[in-house]
Amino acid sequence: xxxxxxxxxxxxxxLYVFRHTDPEPGFQVPKGSxxxxxxxxxxxxxxxxxxxxxxxxxxxxxxxxxxxxxPWQDEHWHVFWAEVPKDTPETFxxxxxxxxxxxxxxxxxxxxxxxxxxxxxNMGVLLHLIxxxxxxxxxxxxxxx
Numbered sequence: 001x002x003x004x005x006x007x008x009x010x011x012x013x014x015l016y017v018f019r020h021t022d023p024e025p026g027f028q029v030p031k032g033s034x035x036x037x038x039x040x041x042x043x044x045x046x047x048x049x050x051x052x053x054x055x056x057x058x059x060x061x062x063x064x065x066x067x068x069x070x071p072w073q074d075e076h077w078h079v080f081w082a083e084v085p086k087d088t089p090e091t092f093x094x095x096x097x098x099x100x101x102x103x104x105x106x107x108x109x110x111x112x113x114x115x116x117x118x119x120x121x122n123m124g125v126l127l128h129l130i131x132x133x134x135x136x137x138x139x140x141x142x143x144x145x
Contacts, residue, residue, distance in 0.1 A: 001066065001076045003034040005043035006123070008062070008081040009054065011088055013133060014111035016052070017118055018094075021106070026120025031077075032100065040078035048082070050098035051107060056082040062129040069122055079126040 007030045009016040017027040032047035034040055041059060048056050059080040067075045091110045096102045112118040114133050 001074055003040070004031055004072075004075050004077050005034055005040050005047050006031045006077050006079045006126075007044050007048040007056070007059065008079070008127060008130060009048065009052065009056070009084060010081065010114065010130065010133065011084050011086070011090070011111060013114050015114050015117050015119075015127070016084075016109050017112050018051070018107040018109045020102075020108065027112070027118050027123075028121065029119065029123050031123070032098075034078070041080065044078070044080040046098070051094070051096055051102070052109060053092075053094040053097075054084060054088070056084075058082060060131075062126045065125050067122070067125075072121065077125070079129075081130050 009029070015029070017029060019027050030048045030051040032043065032051070034043040041061070044059055045056060048054055059082045062079045062081050065077045065079065067073060067077060094107050094109065096105045096107060114127065114130070117124050117127060
């Protein structure tokens, strides 16, 4: 099972989501592979920076999920959350750094309400675990022990 780090980045009661020029992938949050010798937390910090340009210092672990639905079947997600400073722009663009298929793609970030998040591909699976936020209750796929 492939190990992935997923990061929910919030500003108040809103979640940062991104899209890119190809509309098919829809709205997403930072997510990527955990490299050999890297902890899930280290991967989350790296992926968030590579995919958003944000240097997140205080990430909170929300949980783990074994994904079973396409296109993420056979992935084990380690999900984290971070709150950005209030002066972080509401929208921004970032050219992806690091290797991989997204290298040098431009991601377009915007905020979506946590109460009705605009996310595709079941990426909001553990969003309801963010403490103190107004988020929808959702049913998670097979949760890891």
